[in-house]
Amino acid sequence: MDSPHNRLGDRVRRYRKATGRSQPVIAGLCGISVRYLSLIEGGRKTPSVDVLARLADELEVPIGALLNDSIVTEPTSSPDRAASDIARALMGYRRPASTSAVPAVVLRERVESAWATWQSSKTRFSEAEEALPALIGDVEHAIQAHRRGTDAEARRDTLRTAADLYGLLRSYCRRAGRLDLSLMAADRAIRAAEEADDPVRLASAQWNLGHVLLSDERAGAVEEAKEVALTAVDQCSREADTPDLTAVRGALELVAVVADARQRRWWDARQRLEKKAAVLGDRAGEGNVQRTVFGPTNVSLHAMSIEMLAGEAAEALRLADLVDTTVLPSRERRFTFGLEVARCHDLRGEDAAVYVHLLGLEELAPEDLIRSAQGLALVNGLLGRVRPTYRDQVTGLAERLGVI
Numbered sequence: 001m002d003s004p005h006n007r008l009g010d011r012v013r014r015y016r017k018a019t020g021r022s023q024p025v026i027a028g029l030c031g032i033s034v035r036y037l038s039l040i041e042g043g044r045k046t047p048s049v050d051v052l053a054r055l056a057d058e059l060e061v062p063i064g065a066l067l068n069d070s071i072v073t074e075p076t077s078s079p080d081r082a083a084s085d086i087a088r089a090l091m092g093y094r095r096p097a098s099t100s101a102v103p104a105v106v107l108r109e110r111v112e113s114a115w116a117t118w119q120s121s122k123t124r125f126s127e128a129e130e131a132l133p134a135l136i137g138d139v140e141h142a143i144q145a146h147r148r149g150t151d152a153e154a155r156r157d158t159l160r161t162a163a164d165l166y167g168l169l170r171s172y173c174r175r176a177g178r179l180d181l182s183l184m185a186a187d188r189a190i191r192a193a194e195e196a197d198d199p200v201r202l203a204s205a206q207w208n209l210g211h212v213l214l215s216d217e218r219a220g221a222v223e224e225a226k227e228v229a230l231t232a233v234d235q236c237s238r239e240a241d242t243p244d245l246t247a248v249r250g251a252l253e254l255v256a257v258v259a260d261a262r263q264r265r266w267w268d269a270r271q272r273l274e275k276k277a278a279v280l281g282d283r284a285g286e287g288n289v290q291r292t293v294f295g296p297t298n299v300s301l302h303a304m305s306i307e308m309l310a311g312e313a314a315e316a317l318r319l320a321d322l323v324d325t326t327v328l329p330s331r332e333r334r335f336t337f338g339l340e341v342a343r344c345h346d347l348r349g350e351d352a353a354v355y356v357h358l359l360g361l362e363e364l365a366p367e368d369l370i371r372s373a374q375g376l377a378l379v380n381g382l383l384g385r386v387r388p389t390y391r392d393q394v395t396g397l398a399e400r401l402g403v404i
Contacts, residue, residue, distance in 0.1 A: 009043040011066050015059040016041075029084055030054040031180045050177035050373060058084060063402050086129060089136035090169065090181055101145035102138045104157040110135055111165045115291060118168055119330045125367040128172050139165050143192075159196035163189045163205055167291065170208045171332070174215055175371060182212045199239045203248040204290035206232035210255035214262070226259035244289045250280030251292035254302050261309045269306050273299065286327055293330045297323060301337050308340050313347040320344070335365040342378055351386060354378055355394055362397065370401050379403050 016026050027037040032051060039045035040055075047055065056063045114135060117127050139162050146155035166189035173182035189205035206228055213225035229252040236249045253276040260269035278299050286295035300323050307316035320341050325334045342357035358378060361369045369375045379398050386394045398404045 007043075008046070008066060009041045012037075012055055012059070013041040015061050015065070019059060021058075026055070026058050029058045029087060031178050048373070053371070054177055085133040086136070086169075086172070087178065087181060089133040090173075090184060099141070101142040104142065104154050104161060107135075107139055107142060107158065107161045111139075111161050111168070115164065115168055118171065119288075119291065119332065122331070122365060123367060124331070124365075125172075125176070125371070128168075132169065132172070135165065136169070156196050156198075159192045160198055160201060163192040163196065163198070163201045164290075166192060167204060167208050170212060174212060175332075175368070177371070179212065179215055182215070183209075186212045199236070200242070200244045200248055200290060203232050203236050203245065203252065204292065206235075207248060207251050207255060207290075207292060210252065210259075214255065214258055222259050222262045226256045229253070229255035229259070243284065246280055247284040247287050247289035247294045248292060250277055250284055250299075251289075251294040253277040253280060254294070254298065257302055258305070261306045264310075266306065266310050270303075273303055273306065277302065288329045291330070293328055293333050297325070297327055298333065301325075301333070304337075305340055308344050308347075311347065313344040316344045317341065317348075331365050332368065335361060335368045338364060339372065339375055339378075343374065346378055346381065351382055352390070355382060355386075355390065355397070358382075358397060362400070376401060376403055 016023070019026075023037050023041075024034050027034045030037070030051065031054065036045060040047050040051075052063060052066060056066055059066075110131075114128065114131050117131070118124050121127055139158070142158045143162055146158050149155065166185045169185035170182050170189065173179070173185055186205065186209040189208055190202065193201035193205045210225045210229045210232075213221045213228060216222075216224075233249055233252045233256075236245055236252070239245060253272060257269050257273045257277055260266075260272060278296075281294065281296045281299040284295060286297060288294075300319065304316050304319040304323065307313075307319060320337070323337070325337050328334055338357055338361050342354050342361070345351075345353035345357065358369070358375065361375065379394070379401060380403060382394045383398055383404070395404070
């Protein structure tokens, strides 16, 4: 039977063969099993939006080419092609042992620059995909070189830089739909922070791991995220208290808050937010310690998130009106807030407001929106019920995002 699933699978197979690569190669690069790819190509499984995007990237075609026979294209360079280079670098790229390691101070400057771009640029994915592969290789090579060396301070500085780099990679890989690589990056950040004997970076690395687990769809993963976060909070309490450690402790408490809310434990989430996170937020003040963006504003954003997840859209929007996100240094955090506001309006059936906020997100962070499964789902929902008076505008947005 010539179903839409069969036709999509045929296109995936055709474009894969055009690249000359086997099922195991494509499946490995996409972070899926060979059997799952075989089922997709056979028309017995329909890939999720994230998997479809990864397949299109690896097959070097637009997503539309996999969805629509009317789009005829030859495999060409894709805007997201560099993502494959990041995956390859994480999975084993090494510089020859004979080459000199990049000095720790230079690596620090490059990682700081990469983080500044990641938190502030509208084109952060494109820029990260250009910079990160070589940076991964240089940092890994420096770690290996210093393990054989005698300069203990340079080794420690390199490990700290590595922990910071892998924190960035955790965020990038999670947003790019590569949860497997995100988990790998979070684990490497923990190992580097442990070797550097840096309590703040270790707590931050555990915060990173908590966020990976919050994104994991496995049964029990959300509770694991809470356990990781609270174990790290307990470890922090045994260290000498510092402003930086206070801020990271607060960020870890927010992971536990989200975990409670995801499991519909609304009272627990609200109580932890008020009694733990808010208190630490007041002590820490607004900041961005280890790129956690923790402070009173982030606490307020989580209060709004709890109500949104609880289906209390009116209360969530009331709280959102009280928040000034311009104080946040992270474009990603502002994007997440805007997306949650759009979801609240969607719960209330306020389509015009949903559309307006989606336009704002497109202006704020276009590369985030095109990679956001929730954002694309909101656009799809609008397409199905939009009023004729602004159908053309919604259709235009959908076309720009590659939804249609």
